[in-house]
Amino acid sequence: MLFELGLIVALTTAVASETVHGVVAFTRHGDRTTRMFPGYHLTHLGAQQAYNSGQFYRQRYVADNASFPIAGMAPDKVNSRQVWASAPNQGLLLQTATNFLQGLYPPLSQLDEAMATEALTNGSSYTGPLDSYQFILIQGQPATSQDTIWIKGDDNCPFHIASQKSYLKTPEYQTVFNETLKFYQRFVPLLSDILGDDGVSYENAYEVFDLMNVASIHNESIAGKIESSDLDQLRYLADMWEYNTNFNASEPARMIGAKTLIGGILRQMNTTVASGGRSNKFQLFSGSYDTFISFFGLTDLTSVSPDFHGLPDYASTIAFELFTEDGDRDSPANFPSADAVNETLQVRFLFRNGTDGAAELGAFPLFGGADLALPYGQFRERMESIGITSVGQWCNTCGSSQDFCVAANETYSGLRGASTSGSSSSGLSNAAAGAIGAAVTLGVITIVGATIYMLHRSRRKTQTSAGRSTSSEKRSDSDSV
Numbered sequence: 032m033l034f035e036l037g038l039i040v041a042l043t044t045a046v047a048s049e050t051v052h053g054v055v056a057f058t059r060h061g062d063r064t065t066r067m068f069p070g071y072h073l074t075h076l077g078a079q080q081a082y083n084s085g086q087f088y089r090q091r092y093v094a095d096n097a098s099f100p101i102a103g104m105a106p107d108k109v110n111s112r113q114v115w116a117s118a119p120n121q122g123l124l125l126q127t128a129t130n131f132l133q134g135l136y137p138p139l140s141q142l143d144e145a146m147a148t149e150a151l152t153n154g155s156s157y158t159g160p161l162d163s164y165q166f167i168l169i170q171g172q173p174a175t176s177q178d179t180i181w182i183k184g185d186d187n188c189p190f191h192i193a194s195q196k197s198y199l200k201t202p203e204y205q206t207v208f209n210e211t212l213k214f215y216q217r218f219v220p221l222l223s224d225i226l227g228d229d230g231v232s233y234e235n236a237y238e239v240f241d242l243m244n245v246a247s248i249h250n251e252s253i254a255g256k257i258e259s260s261d262l263d264q265l266r267y268l269a270d271m272w273e274y275n276t277n278f279n280a281s282e283p284a285r286m287i288g289a290k291t292l293i294g295g296i297l298r299q300m301n302t303t304v305a306s307g308g309r310s311n312k313f314q315l316f317s318g319s320y321d322t323f324i325s326f327f328g329l330t331d332l333t334s335v336s337p338d339f340h341g342l343p344d345y346a347s348t349i350a351f352e353l354f355t356e357d358g359d360r361d362s363p364a365n366f367p368s369a370d371a372v373n374e375t376l377q378v379r380f381l382f383r384n385g386t387d388g389a390a391e392l393g394a395f396p397l398f399g400g401a402d403l404a405l406p407y408g409q410f411r412e413r414m415e416s417i418g419i420t421s422v423g424q425w426c427n428t429c430g431s432s433q434d435f436c437v438a439a440n441e442t443y444s445g446l447r448g449a450s451t452s453g454s455s456s457s458g459l460s461n462a463a464a465g466a467i468g469a470a471v472t473l474g475v476i477t478i479v480g481a482t483i484y485m486l487h488r489s490r491r492k493t494q495t496s497a498g499r500s501t502s503s504e505k506r507s508d509s510d511s512v
């Protein structure tokens with residue numbers, strides 16, 4: 032905690048002579064109903080969280096009096112060229128992005144009545160519906176679109192599922208499973224209808240936590256029966272399950288979600304850079320907690336703070352700031368020229384856990400280093416060395432038979448010769464292995480984490496066929512949200 036405060040202080044004092052040129056953010060959805068039941072959706076609370084998060088970013092980067100204004104960003108009336116957003120075609124994630132953007136650019140009548148009004152030649156004038164609600168296009172990605180991999184690269188990825196499944200076979204998993212069996216028994220009376228008597232165990236660590244957590248927030252008849260220490264323990268076990276099923280330094284497919292998110296972030300940053308800072312100044316992805324935790328492992332944030340082994344709270348965000356050292360809010364620096372951009376443009380990583388008033392957007396060093404910012408060229412190189420930047424790479428790492436992989440595979444094998452191995456995680460392995468070590472010794476209970484997803488998935492599919500849900504395909508698409 033002290034360390035984090037230190038980082039934040041360093042950040043606020045360093046900033047006097049900086050100009051921010053762009054931001055790429057990734058958000059988790061807000062509070063929702065449990066994903067164990069069909070038709071799950073964002074609650075009003077969840078919508079407010081995403082909206083508040085958007086307002087937070089507005090106050091930091093967009094508004095007239097923003098604390099870290101993005102140079103040239105329209106403060107009130109959105110300029111569609113400056114904002115880009117994308118989410119998988121899932122109500123929960125699209126709505127989260129929508130609510131966030133509503134906070135980023137509130138209805139125009141609330142900001143500037145004159146700007147919100149359009150006059151016609153015949154003397155009549157109009158404001159838009161809903162107080163001149165500001166429409167911002169969100170690129171929705173269907174599961175069959177190749178661009179869905181940049182947000183949810185773990186979906187429809189067979190080798191990812193196989194890698195998660197292999198975790199079930201590890202002694203680590205068995206030990207945790209055995210040692211927590213008794214603890215989980217106390218939730219059987221509440222959950223056996225949903226998970227079955229045998230299902231209330233570490234095998235379903237996330238589902239058990241999710242059901243209990245959602246009930247503790249929304250179901251009055253159950254909330255009183257949940258001890259907060261039990262909920263913490265369930266959260267800890269869910270954290271462990273998710274960390275272990277989404278990160279393993281030796282298995283690229285296990286961390287595929289983070290690898291492609293890295294590719295997506297680089298692609299979007301490149302659009303800002305390629306436009307000389309004129310387009311795509313604020314960019315948003317809306318995605319899932321498992322991608323966050325995979326990213327925390329892959330970029331070695333877990334070595335900065337063990338807290339990064341934990342799932343982020345609802346509507347948490349990570350953000351990458353593109354900035355230059357010179358200039359300030361009154362005289363912002365120009366965007367660096369193409370041949371200077373690698374050295375002059377800087378990238379800073381930030382994380383905000385949840386949306387509580389107290390939640391700070393703090394800077395943390397990536398890649399096991401100490402620097403809170405890296406020059407763009409160096410940042411790119413580090414990210415490219417651990418990320419996935421082409422569709423063909425994803426298809427190969429996943430063993431995917433998606434339609435879009437037919438052509439992508441050919442291009443990719445052409446580029447790589449005969450090799451079909453997955454992407455390399457060079458440079459990270461030792462540090463990442465250390466992170467696993469830390470994960471393993473961390474904790475409320477002295478056991479080692481392990482997991483499987485496959486069983487867990489097939490269990491869900493079984494339940495699905497028993498009539499609890501619509502289509503198992505749909506369900507697995509919207510699995511980890």
Ligand SMILES: *[C@@H]1O[C@H](CO)[C@@H](O)[C@H](O)[C@H]1NC(C)=O
Binds near residue numbers: 090094096098
């Ligand atoms: C900026 O202005 C808004 C609206 O007038 C106000 O609510 C907010 O507190 C101000 N922020 C800062 C950092 O001064």
Ligand SMILES: *[C@@H]1O[C@H](CO)[C@@H](O)[C@H](O)[C@H]1NC(C)=O
Binds near residue numbers: 154
């Ligand atoms: C002005 O034009 C608009 C669009 O054609 C029409 O709906 C509106 O009734 C007109 N106003 C007047 C005062 O004629």
Ligand SMILES: *[C@@H]1O[C@H](CO)[C@@H](O)[C@H](O)[C@H]1NC(C)=O
Binds near residue numbers: 197480
């Ligand atoms: C990580 O991957 C290695 C290599 O495949 C495997 O031996 C190990 O059991 C895995 N660890 C976990 C915790 O899944």
Ligand SMILES: *[C@@H]1O[C@H](CO)[C@@H](O)[C@H](O)[C@H]1NC(C)=O
Binds near residue numbers: 202209
């Ligand atoms: C877990 O329990 C099972 C069944 O009692 C036992 O066969 C297995 O050896 C145990 N595994 C570990 C790692 O304790």
Ligand SMILES: *[C@@H]1O[C@H](CO)[C@@H](O)[C@H](O)[C@H]1NC(C)=O
Binds near residue numbers: 221249
């Ligand atoms: C609250 O939990 C009880 C017991 O599981 C269940 O019967 C009821 O439907 C739940 N209520 C809501 C609003 O989810």
Ligand SMILES: *[C@@H]1O[C@H](CO)[C@@H](O)[C@H](O)[C@H]1NC(C)=O
Binds near residue numbers: 297301302305
């Ligand atoms: C960046 O964008 C430019 C212009 O669109 C493109 O030519 C280039 O290939 C892109 N580079 C990367 C690394 O994505």
Ligand SMILES: *[C@@H]1O[C@H](CO)[C@@H](O)[C@H](O)[C@H]1NC(C)=O
Binds near residue numbers: 336339340341342344
């Ligand atoms: C975020 O908050 C959750 C729950 O409060 C916690 O478990 C996790 O460790 C936190 N993550 C970080 C990086 O602080």
Ligand SMILES: *[C@@H]1O[C@H](CO)[C@@H](O)[C@H](O)[C@H]1NC(C)=O
Binds near residue numbers: 407409
């Ligand atoms: C910038 O760095 C990238 C590698 O990250 C490299 O591919 C590119 O050629 C460099 N551009 C210049 C102008 O040096």
Ligand SMILES: *[C@@H]1O[C@H](CO)[C@@H](O)[C@H](O)[C@H]1NC(C)=O
Binds near residue numbers: 427429430437
């Ligand atoms: C793409 O390549 C991977 C790995 O070589 C393979 O498993 C997969 O089936 C291929 N997909 C298609 C559609 O050809």
